Amino acid sequence: MSLEVITSNFQFLIVQGFFGLGSFAGGTLRLAVPAIVLGFLLGIFVGLARLAAVPWIRIPATIYVEFFRGVPLVMVIFWMWFIIPQLLQIPLPEYGVALTAFVIFEAAYFGEIVRAGVQSVSGGQVEAARALGLTGVQSMAYVILPQALRNMIPALVTQMIVLFKDTSLASIIGYVDLTKAAQIVNNREIKPFELYLFIAVVYWVCTYSMSRLARRMERRPSPV
Amino acid sequence: MNGQAIEFKRVNKWFGKLHVLRDIDLSIASGEVVVVCGPSGSGKSTLIRCVNVLERIQQGDIVVLGQSVTVPGLNLAKLRTRVGMVFQQFNLFAHMTVLQNIMLAPMRVKRVSRDEAERTARALLERVGIPHRADSYPANLSGGQQQRVAIARALAMQPDVMLFDEPTSALDPEMINEVLEVMTDLARDGMTMMCVTHEMGFARRVAHRVIFMDEGQVIEQSEPEAFFAAPKSDRTKQFLSKILSH
Numbered sequence: 001m002s003l004e005v006i007t008s009n010f011q012f013l014i015v016q017g018f019f020g021l022g023s024f025a026g027g028t029l030r031l032a033v034p035a036i037v038l039g040f041l042l043g044i045f046v047g048l049a050r051l052a053a054v055p056w057i058r059i060p061a062t063i064y065v066e067f068f069r070g071v072p073l074v075m076v077i078f079w080m081w082f083i084i085p086q087l088l089q090i091p092l093p094e095y096g097v098a099l100t101a102f103v104i105f106e107a108a109y110f111g112e113i114v115r116a117g118v119q120s121v122s123g124g125q126v127e128a129a130r131a132l133g134l135t136g137v138q139s140m141a142y143v144i145l146p147q148a149l150r151n152m153i154p155a156l157v158t159q160m161i162v163l164f165k166d167t168s169l170a171s172i173i174g175y176v177d178l179t180k181a182a183q184i185v186n187n188r189e190i191k192p193f194e195l196y197l198f199i200a201v202v203y204w205v206c207t208y209s210m211s212r213l214a215r216r217m218e219r220r221p222s223p224v
Numbered sequence: 225m226n227g228q229a230i231e232f233k234r235v236n237k238w239f240g241k242l243h244v245l246r247d248i249d250l251s252i253a254s255g256e257v258v259v260v261c262g263p264s265g266s267g268k269s270t271l272i273r274c275v276n277v278l279e280r281i282q283q284g285d286i287v288v289l290g291q292s293v294t295v296p297g298l299n300l301a302k303l304r305t306r307v308g309m310v311f312q313q314f315n316l317f318a319h320m321t322v323l324q325n326i327m328l329a330p331m332r333v334k335r336v337s338r339d340e341a342e343r344t345a346r347a348l349l350e351r352v353g354i355p356h357r358a359d360s361y362p363a364n365l366s367g368g369q370q371q372r373v374a375i376a377r378a379l380a381m382q383p384d385v386m387l388f389d390e391p392t393s394a395l396d397p398e399m400i401n402e403v404l405e406v407m408t409d410l411a412r413d414g415m416t417m418m419c420v421t422h423e424m425g426f427a428r429r430v431a432h433r434v435i436f437m438d439e440g441q442v443i444e445q446s447e448p449e450a451f452f453a454a455p456k457s458d459r460t461k462q463f464l465s466k467i468l469s470h
Contacts, residue, residue: 128315128374131276132329132381133305142328147319 017181026176043110068108098170117152157214236283262437308378368399
């Protein structure tokens with residue numbers, strides 16, 4: 001085993017494939033970071049909508065969650081890639097397709113985590129807030145969500161790790177992320193062992209840092 | 225005492241098929257301290273929770289500080305700022321310090337400045353006897369301390385009426401008195417208070433009137449002296465013999 005294939009292609013693999021700074025529209029981080037942030041934000045709305053008292057908010061949110069949890073992510077990516085551009089009659093770039101597919105898909109999972117987190121906060125907390133004259137929105141913002149978010153950290157980080165790794169699926173529509181970059185190099189140099197071991201290490205280092213960071217956050221001086 | 229603080233007018237409430245409040249007619253004058261007692265399931269907690277509309281009634285009306293709770297489009301938040309409530313389980317906000325717990329509603333609901341809210345909060349902590357715990361989190365406080373913070377939190381909104389829903393029932397025996405002392409001080413200061421409690425000593429010393437409920441009805445109400453010395457109904461006698469015997 002020689003690491004020469006890694007060092008000679010390091011620029012392409014890391015700068016282009018991992019960070020997404022290069023001539024290709026690509027990059028694992030450039031896809032994963034906005035996908036996680038936007039997916040989570042949309043997930044907050046989905047999760048709260050799932051808990052809404054009014055059925056015309058709750059039922060669509062429930063259908064949304066059940067639907068996207070029930071289909072494979074690859075399929076959602078293919079739809080976005082093949083079907084949506086046909087319907088809209090405009091070509092969509094790989095980045096836009098991949099990002100949209102991830103955000104829509106992951107929001108269903110994040111939504112369920114948010115719902116469970118909100119439900120984990122005791123009803124007495126809401127009553128106390130309402131009894132003091134806080135509105136429903138204020139109770140949610142100042143009393144429920146801060147506690148819910150803290151309870152959500154473990155599930156949330158697990159989901160973020162899953163999403164981070166799943167960005168490798170974007171390579172199937174030609175998006176040049178870390179996986180695709182390794183594939184491109186391998187097609188030319190035929191060094192699968194070195195290349196795929198190397199990208200495994202890169203993915204692992206990232207996800208392990210995420211879980212370490214999460215553990216630190218959970219251990220912060222705790223009120224509860 | 226001038227005017228009525230809370231008036232129940234033929235109030236009825238059901239939980240599904242269960243008739244929990246039956247034709248309640250009751251008024252509480254401002255400045256009055258009323259203790260509501262009765263066996264569990266008698267509807268006393270539900271009754272008190274209807275006052276600040278944590279529960280809705282299906283028939284009749286309740287007029288709180290001149291405001292009917294059944295009018296459509298009622299400004300609930302505004303009503304609730306005038307009615308403080310203390311819960312059996314304290315319900316302090318677990319992610320906030322004692323000081324933040326007390327400051328939240330004045331700042332967010334009444335738009336009081338941070339400085340003023342903090343000054344009020346510290347003064348209230350002084351009043352309930354735990355100024356040194358301002359920066360603690362609720363989980364690090366004893367039950368009695370938590371309940372005193374909960375009282376301070378309610379008082380921070382400068383309510384005209386205070387509701388107490390079994391404030392000492394979740395406390396260890398040695399902590400009950402520290403909470404009752406705060407409540408007694410409050411009563412002496414002229415606060416209108418409606419207290420669901422089994423603390424008969426408190427009722428005897430502090431209440432102006434004791435109300436006995438059973439099966440969703442007000443069975444008996446009288447001044448504490450008369451209530452304890454000469455209960456009129458058999459059910460009241462039975463209840464008192466059970467809770468006063470030990």
